[in-house]
Amino acid sequence: MSKVAILIDGGYFLKRLPTVFQQAKPGDPESVAWALRRLIASHLKSRNRIEKLPHERALLYRSFFYDAKPYLGKEHRPVSGKSIDYARSDEAKFRLALHDRLRRMSHMAVRLGEVRRERGWILREDAQKRLLKGEIAVADLADDDFTPGLRQKAVDMRIGTDIASLTLKRQVDTIILVAGDSDFVPASKLARREGVKVILDPLWRSVAPELFEHIDGLQSGFAKPGTAAAGQVEQEQDIE
DSSP states (O other): OEEEEEEEEHHHHHHHHHHHOTTSOTTOHHHHHHHHHHHHHHHHHHHHHHOSSTTOOEEEEEEEEEEEEOOOOEEEOTTTOOEEEGGGSHHHHHHHHHHHHHHTSTTEEEEEEEEEEEEEEEEOHHHHHHHHTTSSOGGGOOGGGEEEEEEEESHHHHHHHHHHHHHHTTOOSEEEEEOSSSTTHHHHHHHHHTTOEEEEEOTTOOOOGGGGGGSSOBOOSSOOTTSGGGGOOOOOOOOO
């Protein structure tokens, strides 16, 4: 019997969700949790179909959702000086509610990093270009031309640590990683050297050719966007 762990980069998943699973409502925690259940169940179903031995059956060891606690500080906008309470923002309320909802899901572990204020306000690239071209002056800049100097911390580290732990403790045979960058490569190398299969689900985004030497294959949990299957939702099934 094959044991599977599914590791989901939460920020990446939420960014791709409107493209790959349009039936979900991105700002609704319950709807996002439902989409995650569909993704997990689809991956398990695919692994059972792929296993060559008739008696093999993929069972879920655990799913891991990696995200960062929302920034809850208070700031003042760079031009107008108006105050901002990030704790009251729709994004903060959504993330907090989503994390709470996922903690209640069966076989789900929520791993949270944090968001820190590392810099002051950062001028957007398009505003920089307009300034350099002389299309606007400094006095023309508005609040919306700046982004807060916030940075997410420790999320990638938690993904790598869990891959290493799952591998070295022999807790799983297969790791399915829902992610879109190459930060996982060092941990993937360790897992594959120890005999654990590493499957990447980039949620239908193209991946660099050099990544293929560090994974055992691509597997998509959602149907390809734009196809007839993408508009269908399979009947709810238990996640084992």
